[in-house]
Amino acid sequence: MNEEQGLSDQYGRASPWPLFVALGLVVSEVGVFLGLFTVAVFGLVLFGGSVAGILTESGYTSRPWPTLLGFGGVLAVVGLGLVVWQVPLATVTLENFGRDGLLSRSVAIVAAGVILAAAGSVASVAEQTTV
Numbered sequence: 001m002n003e004e005q006g007l008s009d010q011y012g013r014a015s016p017w018p019l020f021v022a023l024g025l026v027v028s029e030v031g032v033f034l035g036l037f038t039v040a041v042f043g044l045v046l047f048g049g050s051v052a053g054i055l056t057e058s059g060y061t062s063r064p065w066p067t068l069l070g071f072g073g074v075l076a077v078v079g080l081g082l083v084v085w086q087v088p089l090a091t092v093t094l095e096n097f098g099r100d101g102l103l104s105r106s107v108a109i110v111a112a113g114v115i116l117a118a119a120g121s122v123a124s125v126a127e128q129t130t131v
Contacts, residue, residue, distance in 0.1 A: 017054035024050050028112075035101045037108045044075060044112030049119075065124035072116030079109030 028043025048071040052064035
């Protein structure tokens, strides 16, 4: 770096991803801990997408799609693990979905994982088939 060149001259713009990573983390925690299904799913999708974006922008990955797929897979496995180990399987019904807090929170985690994995898969295939 040149003596006359400042730090702000070295970087042309600020990255928006750290704000979205923090916002996604906060929104997802609020949704999961308060049992707000839609808020939890939105926050986890925002968090996963932002992590994929920041890793791509910083050069750790060349494309965000594998990160979305992997992060979604991890979320889906964690959510399913919570259901299997913490919720009696006899109570896993649609009727108990709104009544059992842990079940609805776990399903929110699984839903966010499936959405992220599907987005990563579809985008990866679309990218490869685009001429």
